[in-house]
Amino acid sequence: MAVGVPESVAESIEAAPSSTRREILDAAAHCFTARGYANTSIDDVARSLGSTKGRIYHHYASKADLFADVFKTGMDMNYQAIMPAFEAAGNVEEKLVRMARTHTTQMIATKPYQRAVWEGVEMHLRGSTTPEQRDTLTGLLAHRDRYSDIFKSVISECEKRGSLAFDNLSIANQVMFIALNSPLFWYSPRPGENKSDIDKLVDQVVEFALRGLGYKGEIKS
Amino acid sequence: MAVGVPESVAESIEAAPSSTRREILDAAAHCFTARGYANTSIDDVARSLGSTKGRIYHHYASKADLFADVFKTGMDMNYQAIMPAFEAAGNVEEKLVRMARTHTTQMIATKPYQRAVWEGVEMHLRGSTTPEQRDTLTGLLAHRDRYSDIFKSVISECEKRGSLAFDNLSIANQVMFIALNSPLFWYSPRPGENKSDIDKLVDQVVEFALRGLGYKGEIKS
DNA sequence: TTGACAACATACCCGGTAGTATGTTCATGT
């Protein structure tokens, strides 16, 4: 299996949303992470914007649509963050390390969006209420699966070259992602924290994940 | 810091609930994991029992109380599963391996309860609505923190002895737990699956987690 | 036999929330 970016991925990454939509998205992402999707009312999002429902329903047909846009925006940000690391020169191991670091850094930098993505995945594992929501979520999940497959292919290459060691590729990929995503559940910004502090956190997480995959090499860049 | 079981832990582990309460708990745990706490109505739980609200509200004062009992029951099951591994003879490394295997096996065996525990932790990270709920959850979380501390102390011992290597103890513990808990998010029982299949899954997860902590020794028992 | 209580079922209330229907304001093209 060749390591390549599916065309469908690049095509489905959309341009940055308009300023007002972005404002709504930011507020929605924060509310969703703060209270969860089900416990967040549209009025909550509107209140945190200093406006009313009308504004949101003017731009989104339903609460589910708003959530879907948060989800997709979060995933798009991940693609854009990861692609340079994926396309850069160097051997597969260096590529994996860079991708892992970028991904984890991204989880911290855009945490509200990424928690929405996480909750979206959980909602899909259950059965979302209406069939239409189901279809929308399935499309979004396919988007995420392609993202996951990019990592999967890189990991598989490394394993073939003997720089990683694990039993089952899918399980290894799953556990790795959960480890890399773990800051979503225990990180919250400290006052007076700088980029170097975050880099140290990322280093620890990435080292854990790659060691878990059986990596023996150096990780610090 | 000596490795020991706080007395408060042993005391707060309660006897198995009565048969009818256990029946309600099982149904509630399944509904909560299937649809999430917020999306699960008391009527849903009652319907899955073939009865009505009245039965549940006769045993529990509120939805929050029902959830709290699911949470506590799940944690109690964890304690009871882990204790033999914790108190058994052998060096700290063997103890850690056995505890990790037991914990992960437990995540799979009692998945509905453990997902409720997970959601309870997330609910606590956010701000649960009423102050009373908040207090109840805080008490439950303390229960869970003590459980986490048992692992933490064992890990710390191993690190002092040089059999583990990581930067920050708390972060290492967090990421390890999330890795060990990961089957909660990707495992679902297959038809015709036997204990040996599950053991293999557990082996992979535990190997990932301990390698992530810097463990170099053997893991298979 | 009966009183009392546990273990439910039934019927109802009511607050919150998604969604809608209808203003209102302002900018822009003609």
Next chain:
DNA sequence: ACATGAACATACTACCGGGTATGTTGTCAA
């Protein structure tokens, strides 16, 4: 100047779900 539509705000409806108030049934002790 005026029409038009985008971008909201306001007011309202309908429903769902947590919680309660009130039956109903069986059991068991005295």
